[in-house]
Amino acid sequence: MLDLVLSVLCSSLIFVIFKLFDVFKIQTLYAIITNYIVACVTGLILYTEKVDAVQVYHSNWFWGTLALGVLFILVFNIMAKTSQQVGVSVASVATKMSLVIPVIIGIVLYKESLSLLKIIGILLALAAVYFASIKESAISISKKKLALPILLFLGSGIIDASINYFRETKLTSAEFPLFSSTVFAAAATTGLVFILLKSIKEPLKVNLKNILGGIALGIPNYFSIFFLLRALQNEQLNSASVFTINNVAIVMFSTLLGIVLFKEKLNAKNWGGIGLAIISILLVALF
Template sequence: MLDLALSVLFSSLIFVIFKLFKVYKIETLYAIITNYVVACVVGLLFYNGELSVVEVLGKPWFPGTLLLGFLFIAVFNLMAATAQKVGVSVASVATKMSLVIPVLFGVLVYKEALGPWKIVGVLLALAAVYFASVKPRPVDFKNTSLFLPLLVFLGSGLIDTSIKYVQEVYIEEREFSLFSATVFASAALMGILFVLLRSYRTPIRMNLRNALGGVALGVPNYFSIYFLLRALQNQELNSASVFTINNVAIVMFSTLLGILLFKEHLSVKNWSGIALAIVSIVLVALF
């Protein structure tokens, strides 16, 4: 459970850092690319085996890192835009509502058992995610703020499902650091290529502030994935339980951080969502 708690902590910090990007006028794209370079370096530092590019290219999980790298750079930019334009809690919720996708994948593909109390817990988790984030102002259906969370939802669900599949089928525990570093290297490369391709229209504006923002983001980003991979090795919890607890706890914790750090206002529905989150975590963890 310690691995799961650490994954929640570092994932929640990501949303806070995204919010700070707007405060300190950090350009998100450049910071995100730098973050992936930093996360890759951290992963390589924690890897104890011998490093060989040829060996990495021959790993059975290498093709999966290319897909994950693309998804990471795309979804991270969407998460940042959602956090800045709609709010930290909405970005967190859009990301964590996606727990439905890997949970269904685990049940349908790996035949993971969900007892009646766990099913109740998952349903309460979805309700908790919604109520913890719902805003008092009406939603403008013509605004892109509705489209952004939807894309984050789909992309995040695909990332979690892909991580579970690769972890289940291909990765040994001793390769977690190397796998994570390779995914981040792939994301960084795709981000750099994107910046270079658009440089003929938009000049590259990398500076120290953007780099420091990327460093601040890269360290918790690496550990959020590393500890999630470790948590998925837990023999007492199946992947449906891990993703449910992880995602709901992140919503709850990041929402509370939004209150403490950014004075975000919570309605009665928001507090009800936090209460439901606690109940859902207890049900999924104990049953």
């Protein structure tokens, strides 16, 4: 359970750091790429065995990590566009409600059983994420822009489900640091290729603030995945329970951090969502 708590703390810290990017005028794209490099190096430092590039290349999870790294960058860009064109509330709801994808896949592929109370808890979790995320203005999406939150929902869910798949079928616990590093290396490489192509039209400028922001983001970003992988090893909780608790707790804790650190205001629906989140976590974790 400690691993799950640490994953939630690291993931929530990521939202705080993103908020600080706006405060300190840090360019998100460049900081994100730096963050993936830092996350990769962090994993390599924690990996106690000798790193053999040839062995990594021939591992049965290598090509999957490359695809997952590319997906990290793509989903981030979709998240940014959704936030800008449709709204932050919609982006938040789409990202966190994607927990249904790994839950359903866990039940279908790994034959995980759910009690009636856990099913109720998961349904309450979806409602909690929705109500905790929405603002006073109603969520309204034109048909043309509907594709963005749908892609974000699918992409976020596929990432979580893929991480669980590798943990279930390909990885040993000793490989978690190396696996995570490889995923982040693939994401960093994809991002570097993107900005190099972009630099053809617009000269690339090195900015110290962007680098420092990336360093600050990279460490909790790495550990959010690392501790999630370890939490999925918990014998008392199946993956459906882990993903439900993880996503709902992140929404709840990051919302509370927003109140304390940035004086954000919540409406009655947001408080109701937090209440539902607490009930759903208790149902999923205890029963």
